[in-house]
Amino acid sequence: MKELKVGVVGFGTVGAGVVDNLLRNRDVIAKRTGVMLTLTCVADLDTTTDRGVAVPPELLSNDAAEAIRRSDVVVELVGGTTFAKKLILDAFAAGKSVVTANKALLALHGEELFAAAERNGVDFYYEASVAGGIPVIKALREGLVANRINRIFGIMNGTCNYILTRMEREGADFAEVLADAQRLGYAEANPSLDIDGFDTAHKTAILAALAYGHWFGIEGMNIEGIRDLKLADLNYASELGYRIKLLGVIKNVDGAVQMSVRPTLIPKAALLAGISDVFNGVMIEGDFVGQTLFYGRGAGRQATASAVVADLADLALNFAAGTRRRIPAFRKGEQFDSVTPAGECVSRFYLRLQVAECPGVIAAVTKILADRQISISSLIQHENQGENVSLVILTHPAPEKEIRGAMTELSSLSVNRAPVRMFRIEEV
Amino acid sequence: MKELKVGVVGFGTVGAGVVDNLLRNRDVIAKRTGVMLTLTCVADLDTTTDRGVAVPPELLSNDAAEAIRRSDVVVELVGGTTFAKKLILDAFAAGKSVVTANKALLALHGEELFAAAERNGVDFYYEASVAGGIPVIKALREGLVANRINRIFGIMNGTCNYILTRMEREGADFAEVLADAQRLGYAEANPSLDIDGFDTAHKTAILAALAYGHWFGIEGMNIEGIRDLKLADLNYASELGYRIKLLGVIKNVDGAVQMSVRPTLIPKAALLAGISDVFNGVMIEGDFVGQTLFYGRGAGRQATASAVVADLADLALNFAAGTRRRIPAFRKGEQFDSVTPAGECVSRFYLRLQVAECPGVIAAVTKILADRQISISSLIQHENQGENVSLVILTHPAPEKEIRGAMTELSSLSVNRAPVRMFRIEEV
Numbered sequence: 073m074k075e076l077k078v079g080v081v082g083f084g085t086v087g088a089g090v091v092d093n094l095l096r097n098r099d100v101i102a103k104r105t106g107v108m109l110t111l112t113c114v115a116d117l118d119t120t121t122d123r124g125v126a127v128p129p130e131l132l133s134n135d136a137a138e139a140i141r142r143s144d145v146v147v148e149l150v151g152g153t154t155f156a157k158k159l160i161l162d163a164f165a166a167g168k169s170v171v172t173a174n175k176a177l178l179a180l181h182g183e184e185l186f187a188a189a190e191r192n193g194v195d196f197y198y199e200a201s202v203a204g205g206i207p208v209i210k211a212l213r214e215g216l217v218a219n220r221i222n223r224i225f226g227i228m229n230g231t232c233n234y235i236l237t238r239m240e241r242e243g244a245d246f247a248e249v250l251a252d253a254q255r256l257g258y259a260e261a262n263p264s265l266d267i268d269g270f271d272t273a274h275k276t277a278i279l280a281a282l283a284y285g286h287w288f289g290i291e292g293m294n295i296e297g298i299r300d301l302k303l304a305d306l307n308y309a310s311e312l313g314y315r316i317k318l319l320g321v322i323k324n325v326d327g328a329v330q331m332s333v334r335p336t337l338i339p340k341a342a343l344l345a346g347i348s349d350v351f352n353g354v355m356i357e358g359d360f361v362g363q364t365l366f367y368g369r370g371a372g373r374q375a376t377a378s379a380v381v382a383d384l385a386d387l388a389l390n391f392a393a394g395t396r397r398r399i400p401a402f403r404k405g406e407q408f409d410s411v412t413p414a415g416e417c418v419s420r421f422y423l424r425l426q427v428a429e430c431p432g433v434i435a436a437v438t439k440i441l442a443d444r445q446i447s448i449s450s451l452i453q454h455e456n457q458g459e460n461v462s463l464v465i466l467t468h469p470a471p472e473k474e475i476r477g478a479m480t481e482l483s484s485l486s487v488n489r490a491p492v493r494m495f496r497i498e499e500v
Numbered sequence: 501m502k503e504l505k506v507g508v509v510g511f512g513t514v515g516a517g518v519v520d521n522l523l524r525n526r527d528v529i530a531k532r533t534g535v536m537l538t539l540t541c542v543a544d545l546d547t548t549t550d551r552g553v554a555v556p557p558e559l560l561s562n563d564a565a566e567a568i569r570r571s572d573v574v575v576e577l578v579g580g581t582t583f584a585k586k587l588i589l590d591a592f593a594a595g596k597s598v599v600t601a602n603k604a605l606l607a608l609h610g611e612e613l614f615a616a617a618e619r620n621g622v623d624f625y626y627e628a629s630v631a632g633g634i635p636v637i638k639a640l641r642e643g644l645v646a647n648r649i650n651r652i653f654g655i656m657n658g659t660c661n662y663i664l665t666r667m668e669r670e671g672a673d674f675a676e677v678l679a680d681a682q683r684l685g686y687a688e689a690n691p692s693l694d695i696d697g698f699d700t701a702h703k704t705a706i707l708a709a710l711a712y713g714h715w716f717g718i719e720g721m722n723i724e725g726i727r728d729l730k731l732a733d734l735n736y737a738s739e740l741g742y743r744i745k746l747l748g749v750i751k752n753v754d755g756a757v758q759m760s761v762r763p764t765l766i767p768k769a770a771l772l773a774g775i776s777d778v779f780n781g782v783m784i785e786g787d788f789v790g791q792t793l794f795y796g797r798g799a800g801r802q803a804t805a806s807a808v809v810a811d812l813a814d815l816a817l818n819f820a821a822g823t824r825r826r827i828p829a830f831r832k833g834e835q836f837d838s839v840t841p842a843g844e845c846v847s848r849f850y851l852r853l854q855v856a857e858c859p860g861v862i863a864a865v866t867k868i869l870a871d872r873q874i875s876i877s878s879l880i881q882h883e884n885q886g887e888n889v890s891l892v893i894l895t896h897p898a899p900e901k902e903i904r905g906a907m908t909e910l911s912s913l914s915v916n917r918a919p920v921r922m923f924r925i926e927e928v
Contacts, residue, residue, distance in 0.1 A: 089788070093646050093788055097646055097647070097648060097787070097788070100648055100833075100835060101645060101646060102833075103713055103831070103833025103834075103835065104641070104645050104713070104831060104833060105645065105831075106831065199643070205788070205789035205790065205792065206789075206792060207638075207639050207642070207643025207644065210635075210638060210639070210642060210643045211635050211638070211639065211643070213532070214635070214638060214810060214813070214814065215627070215634075215635025215638045215639070215807075215810050216635065216806065216810065217529060217532050217533065217809075217810050217813045218521050218525055218529060218805070218806050218809035218810050218812075218813060219525070219806055220525060220528055285531055285532070343771065343774050343775070343795060346771050346774055347771070358806060359525070359802075360517070360521055360525070360633070360802040360803065360805055360806040360809075361633035361634075361796060361797065361802070361803050361806035361807075362633065362796065362797045362802070362803055363795075363796065363797075364633065364634060364794075364795060364796035364797075365793070365794075365795035365796065366792075366793075366794060366795075367771060367791075367792060367793035367794075367795070368789060368790065368791065368792035368793065369789065369790045369791075369792075374787075374788040374789070374790070375788065375789050375790055377646070377788055378644065378646050378647055378786060378788040378789035379643075379789075381645075381646035381788075382642060382643050382644065382645050382646050384646075385642070385645045385646060386642065389826050389827060390826070392826075393821070393823040393825075393826040394823065395821040395822065395823045395826070397821075398817050398818070398820075398821040398823070398826075399817060403531070403532060403533075403534065405528075405530075405531025405532060406531075407528060407531065
C-alpha cells in the first residue's frame with residue numbers, strides 16, 4: 073500500500089486531535105483511500121506537556137523544519153499570521169503540500185500563499201478553516217459547483233452562538249454569560265476575535281471567495297459583533313417570532329456582491345434558527361439546488377481534526393493518482409461587477425427606541441420613517457414600562473442608508489432617551 | 501481551455517434539468533474547474549416533446565449509442581434496471597466514464613457495475629442517487645473520511661416526508677394526503693416504491709456501503725413504509741414530544757451493522773425533526789466530527805441536476821489532471837463483523853394498543869411487558885375515549901424480539917380490540 077508521510081507543526085488542541093485521529097483511524101482511512109497516512113513528525117516548541125495522545129518519542133521535534141524534511145505533507149496548526157506564514161512558504165519551497173486550519177492567515181495573506189503554492193506546484197487545502205468539522209468548503213467548491221450562488225448565511229462562530237443561546241434560554245445578560253463561557257473554556261481570555269465578529273468575517277471572506285471567484289479578504293467588509301447586544305433585543309425578537317444570530321451573510325444581488333457579519337434576526341421557524349450552543353450551520357442557496365444546510369461542530373479538537381485529516385486524505389488520493397493541483401488552492405474567476413457598500417444594501421430592519429412616554433411620540437417617530445419611504449411592518453409598545461418606554465419597529469425592505477439617516481434624526485428627538493438599536497432581518 | 505464532451509441519455513425531468521444546467525451554467529463551472537463541459541448529444545426515444553430547454557437540434561438523437569460515440573462521459577438518466585444497465589456497460593466497454601442517478605440499479609447491480617468500471621479503467625459516479633441535490637455521498641466518502649461512522653439517520657424520500665408533514669399539519673389521513681400528492685405530482689400513480697420504503701432502502705444501502713466498505717444491497721434489510729401509518733399515532737407521538745419520520749437508519753453497534761427503513765419517532769427538538777415537506781436531511785455521526793446534518797432538496801429537476809453536474813465537474817477535474825479512478829466507484833474494505841438481525845436490535849419503542857376499558861387492563865398489559873424485562877418510560881390513556889380506548893406506551897431500550905413477543909401476547913388478550921401499533925424511537 074502507498075504511504076503518505078505527514079508532518080504536524082503545532083501540538084496544541086487541534087494538533088493533538090489530528091495526531092489522535094491519525095493514530096486511531098489510519099486503518100479505516102487506508103481502507104477508504106487505498107493510502108496509508110503515516111505520521112512522521114510532530115513539531116512544537118513544547119513537546120513535553122501531556123496532550124493525551126501517545127506519540128512515539130522519536131516523532132517529536134522542537135524544530136518545524138524537521139517536520140518539513142521528514143514528510144510529504146505538512147499540517148500547519150501553529151496559528152497566528154507570522155511564523156505560520158513563513159512555515160507554509162518554507163514547506164512550499166521544499167515541494168511539500170500543506171494543510172491548514174488558519175482562517176486569519178488565509179483572510180490576510182491568502183493570495184500570496186496561493187501564488188506561492190502555484191509557483192511550487194504543490195497543493196494547499198484548508199477545509200478546517202471554515203465551520204470546523206463540517207465539510208462546507210468541499211460542498212461549496214465541489215458538491216455545489218454546478219450552481220450560481222444566490223446567498224450564503226453562516227453561523228460560524230461557536231463562542232458567539234453559545235453565548236446567544238444561553239442569553240436567550242436563561243434570560244441572562246451578555247457580560248454574565250461571557251464570563252461563564254470563559255470559565256468553561258468556550259471563550260478566550262481575550263474574546264475580541266470571536267465576539268467582535270472578526271473570526272466570522274475571516275470565514276465569510278473565504279466562502280465568498282469560493283462562491284464568486286475573487287479573493288475579497290475582510291477589508292471593507294461590514295463587521296459588527298455581539299458585544300453590545302442587549303437581552304431586551306433578544307426578547308423582543310423572540311416575541312416577534314425571530315431569533316438573533318451572529319450571521320455571516322453573502323449575497324449576489326443584481327450582479328453585485330453583498331457581504332457582512334452582523335447580529336441578524338432570522339425567523340424561528342427556519343432550520344438555521346434551530347442551530348444552538350457551540351454548533352455551526354451554513355445555509356447555501358444555489359440557483360439549481362435551492363436551499364441547502366450544512367450543520368455540525370465548528371470547533372474543538374476532534375471535529376477540527378476530522379476536517380484536517382479529510383484534507384490529508386484528499387492529498388493522499390492525489391498522491392496515489394500521481395496528480396497535483398487537481399483542485400488548486402484558489403482559482404480566480406470573477407462573477408460579479410462590484411461589492412455593494414453597506415448603506416446601499418436593502419433589507420428589512422428591526423429598530424428599538426427608548427423614548428419618553430408622552431403624546432405625539434409615535435407620530436414623530438413614524439413621520440421620520442415615512443419621510444424616508446421606510447414602511448413599517450410591525451410595531452410594539454408594551455404597557456407599564458415606566459417613564460421611558462421601548463418602542464420596537466420592524467420595517468419592510470429599505471436601503472440601510474435610509475435607516476441610518478432615520479436613526480440620526482430619531483436620536484435627536486427631544487423624547488429620545490438612549491441610542492437607537494438596529495439589526496437587519498433576513499428571511500431564510 | 502480543455503473541454504469534456506457530455507452525452508445525456510434520458511431526456512425526461514432530470515435529463516432536461518441537466519441539459520438546462522449545462523447550457524446555462526457551463527461558464528461559471530468552467531471558471532471554477534478550468535474545464536468546459538460541452539453537451540454533445542441528448543438521446544431519448546422521444547426527442548419531440550417540449551422539455552422547456554432549447555437544445556440545438558443537431559444534438560438530439562433517438563439512439564443511445566450515439567450519445568456514447570459522441571462523448572467523453574455518458575449521463576444515464578433513463579431509470580429502470582434493464583436498459584440502463586446495458587447502456588452503462590456499453591459506455592464502460594467504449595472506455596467512457598458514466599454518471600448516474602439510478603439508486604435502484606445501484607442497489608441491485610452495484611457490484612457488477614463497479615467491477616465493469618474497474619475492468620475498463622473508467623470512472624462511475626452517482627452523487628444524485630442519494631438525497632438529490634445534497635452532496636451527501638461526497639460528504640460521507642471524502643469530507644468525513646477520517647471518521648469511523650457511528651450512525652446515519654436519513655430522511656431521504658421527499659414524497660413520504662411531504663405526506664407525513666401534511667398529515668401532521670392538517671390532521672389529515674394518509675389516503676387523503678396521498679391522493680392529493682398524486683394530483684400535485686409529488687407522488688407517482690403507483691406510489692409503492694416511495695411509500696413502502698424501497699426507495700429509501702436503496703439510498704440507505706448506498707450510504708451504508710460507503711460508510712462500512714461492504715456493498716450490502718437491500719436483501720435482508722428491515723423495510724417498512726408509511727402506508728399503514730395512522731393519524732392517531734402521529735398525534736400521540738406529537739403529544740409525547742416526538743415526530744414520526746420515515747427514517748433510513750444505519751448504526752454500528754458493538755462491531756456489527758444495523759440497517760433499517762421504518763417510520764420512527766424522533767424528538768421534536770432534534771434538527772432532523774424540523775425537516776419538513778419534500779426536503780431531505782441526512783444526519784451522519786462520526787467518532788471525531790460528532791453529529792453533522794446535511795439538508796436540501798432530495799428530488800426534482802433542478803436539484804438532481806445540481807448533483808449530476810457536480811459529478812461531471814469532478815470528472816472534468818480528473819480529465820484535466822490526466823487521472824482516472826482517483827476515487828473508484830466503490831472501494832471494498834469491510835469494517836464490520838456482521839449485520840444484526842432486526843429482532844436483536846435494541847432501541848426504545850412506542851406501542852399503541854386499543855383495548856376495552858375495564859378493570860385490570862393496564863395491569864395485564866404491563867405484566868406482559870414486565871415479564872419480558874421491558875421497562876416503561878411513559879404511559880398515556882386519555883379520558884372519555886368511549887368503549888375502546890387507546891393505550892400508548894413508550895419503553896426504555898429493549899431488544900425488538902422481546903417487543904414482538906410481547907405484541908403477540910398483547911394481541912391475544914381478551915380485551916384487545918385491534919392490532920398493536922409499534923414504532924422504534926431514535927434519540928438523535
